[in-house]
Amino acid sequence: MVTTFVGMFLGLVLGTLVAGPAGGVLGIMIGGVSGMLWSTGSSAVLRARQGARLVREQQRLLCMPKGQVAMATFVRDAQNGQWLDVERCSLCTPEGEVGCEKRCLLLMRDTLPGRTHPVERRQPATA
Numbered sequence: 499m500v501t502t503f504v505g506m507f508l509g510l511v512l513g514t515l516v517a518g519p520a521g522g523v524l525g526i527m528i529g530g531v532s533g534m535l536w537s538t539g540s541s542a543v544l545r546a547r548q549g550a551r552l553v554r555e556q557q558r559l560l561c562m563p564k565g566q567v568a569m570a571t572f573v574r575d576a577q578n579g580q581w582l583d584v585e586r587c588s589l590c591t592p593e594g595e596v597g598c599e600k601r602c603l604l605l606m607r608d609t610l611p612g613r614t615h616p617v618e619r620r621q622p623a624t625a
Contacts (some may be wrong), residue, residue, distance in 0.1 A: 505533025546583075551576040554585060557610075561589055562601055570602055581606045 506529045513525020546552060553576045561568045571586040584600050586593045 501537040502530055502533035505529035505531075505536065546573075546575060552582070557606065559602055559605065561587075562605075563598065564589055568602070572603070572606055579611070581610075 506526045509525030509527070509529020509532070510522050511525070513528075514522035517524070552573050554571050554573055556569060556571050558567055558569050560566070566589060569588040570584055572581055573583045573585050574581045581603060584596045584603050587596050587598075587602075590596050590598065
């Protein structure tokens, strides 16, 4: 979302400098589209950070290309909650080799916010 607004602002500034007010309006439109494309492209290739703690979570969801309900195991970063990958899918054969486009991962990123792993609370030491 922020990337879209930054693209719109840069398009406004550059368009106004180059072609005046009409160029500014055109720059806003081109900058907004560029910002949306940039944010979509960069979120599609998220990778786990080195040494990050990963959490696996199973979800039932509709596989749009196959039109069937699937049980999929998603991997997410425990610290920031970002959905990173699909590890297993009940509609793939074998289940551990997910060779599709992983549209369900994009669906998860759009519908379920990234959840951080619940913090384990330690009991206070009693003397």
